[in-house]
Amino acid sequence: MKKIIYSMMALAMTTTVLTSCEDVPAPYSVTFEENTNTNTNTPTTPATGTGTEADPFNVAAALKYIDAGQNLDKDVYVSGTIVSVKEIDAANYGNATYLISDDGTTNGQLTVYRGYALGNKKFTANDKLNAGDKVVVYGKLVNFKGTKEFTQGNYIYSLNGNKAAQPTPTADLNTESTAWTVAEAVQKIQANQTATGEAYVKGIISEVVSYNDKYKSITYYISDNGTDKTLQVFSGKGLNGADFAAKTDIQAGQTVVVKGNLKSFTNKKGDVIMEVDKDSKIISISGTSAPQPTATGLTAKFEAGMDNFTINNITLPSDLTFVWKHDATKKYMKASAFKNSNNYAAESRLTSPAFSLAGKTSATLSFKHAARFFANAANEFKVQVSTDGTTWHDVAVSAYPTGNDWGFIDATCNLSAYAGNATVYIGFLYTSTATKAGTWEIKNVEVK
Numbered sequence: 001m002k003k004i005i006y007s008m009m010a011l012a013m014t015t016t017v018l019t020s021c022e023d024v025p026a027p028y029s030v031t032f033e034e035n036t037n038t039n040t041n042t043p044t045t046p047a048t049g050t051g052t053e054a055d056p057f058n059v060a061a062a063l064k065y066i067d068a069g070q071n072l073d074k075d076v077y078v079s080g081t082i083v084s085v086k087e088i089d090a091a092n093y094g095n096a097t098y099l100i101s102d103d104g105t106t107n108g109q110l111t112v113y114r115g116y117a118l119g120n121k122k123f124t125a126n127d128k129l130n131a132g133d134k135v136v137v138y139g140k141l142v143n144f145k146g147t148k149e150f151t152q153g154n155y156i157y158s159l160n161g162n163k164a165a166q167p168t169p170t171a172d173l174n175t176e177s178t179a180w181t182v183a184e185a186v187q188k189i190q191a192n193q194t195a196t197g198e199a200y201v202k203g204i205i206s207e208v209v210s211y212n213d214k215y216k217s218i219t220y221y222i223s224d225n226g227t228d229k230t231l232q233v234f235s236g237k238g239l240n241g242a243d244f245a246a247k248t249d250i251q252a253g254q255t256v257v258v259k260g261n262l263k264s265f266t267n268k269k270g271d272v273i274m275e276v277d278k279d280s281k282i283i284s285i286s287g288t289s290a291p292q293p294t295a296t297g298l299t300a301k302f303e304a305g306m307d308n309f310t311i312n313n314i315t316l317p318s319d320l321t322f323v324w325k326h327d328a329t330k331k332y333m334k335a336s337a338f339k340n341s342n343n344y345a346a347e348s349r350l351t352s353p354a355f356s357l358a359g360k361t362s363a364t365l366s367f368k369h370a371a372r373f374f375a376n377a378a379n380e381f382k383v384q385v386s387t388d389g390t391t392w393h394d395v396a397v398s399a400y401p402t403g404n405d406w407g408f409i410d411a412t413c414n415l416s417a418y419a420g421n422a423t424v425y426i427g428f429l430y431t432s433t434a435t436k437a438g439t440w441e442i443k444n445v446e447v448k
Helices: 002-021 059-068 182-190
Strands: 076-089 095-101 110-118 134-139 141-144 147-150 155-159 199-212 217-223 231-236 254-260 262-266 272-276 281-287 298-300 310-315 324-327 332-336 346-351 364-372 381-386 393-395 409-414 425-432 439-447
Touching: 059 076, 059 110, 059 141, 059 147, 059 310, 076 110, 110 134, 182 199, 182 231, 182 262, 182 272, 199 231, 231 254, 332 346, 332 425, 364 381, 425 439
Parallel strands: 110 147, 110 155, 231 272
Antiparallel strands: 076 095, 076 134, 095 110, 134 155, 141 147, 199 217, 199 254, 217 231, 254 281, 262 272, 298 439, 310 346, 324 332, 332 439, 346 425, 364 409, 364 439, 381 393, 381 425
């Protein structure tokens, strides 16, 4: 009798396993979407506001602004009610992490990550934030691995209607056309007034110190008189963030407007150095010494990362947290808007860093790509070119995958129409619909 019962149980288990296996899709029909967003509740209020001091976003509008994925490098104002306070770190960094929403409930929450207190001051042991407090927060918004939040460095502009006595925020006074002098930049650093984000500084290059071949960056000094070594630009990038090709790409005597984070540090000798921190970029350059072209051509293998490419999510449904993603295991960039057996309408551009085609009369883009599950590859997977990073033009692609397998094929694009331009960008535009969301994989990108 026992043998009969055991046989029946084994048969039942086998049937269960076979039934569940029938629902398992093919390996590449699953999305690589990772939903780590902790703000999953839908806002209960309509989106309002423009993000300015006079007309702040409400939280619903801020969440929508993050979803749009545009102009996230700009500081904005957001009004809301504190739902809960996760931490006030008065002992170490003087910042706080808390959640806000429009109605003070957990519906449609926005994380304020490591923000400063009222008036951009550090939190002290006596400072308190309470659920129900009304705040206007100023800073940059971001979607960080699915969590929609104010990124580090934000601060409370007003608390329960009270504002601190403070100057107009840095971003409203400091622009490319109103860049600080080097002397003003140094004064801001000394007064600890540079924590709100990147700043524009205008100066004359007094010395070019070194070139870093690994990071394609240059360390140099600028001053107001072109002689003193007043402000160090440490491991800075070229025009519009492009890579430098050699130390000679910039020269003493040139006038530059640099955008970056300002700070001071003490070296091993005990000297206090005023500097523009690494990853700054030159916004404009002029002078008696003609600027050399920035790095000519482009190479991106995507073996270890995104190779300085950036992602602009033009249309990103709320159920997705990204479209493009670097696959560290297979060493390529991959785009998909397919998740949990659903197709989503999305549009996202993978954009190269700026590079130069100055001095060239012809140029060709080459890359390898694979794709499946698309309706029309030429309509859904486009290659584009821009000379300003804003206006994009489609270029013809020599070959698209058939969609029958995951094999990579070689493709080229003729960029000769853009030869001679000092600033060029390449964009890989992914588009999907609610009825068809293909997968596109790209690697070994090169322009020469």
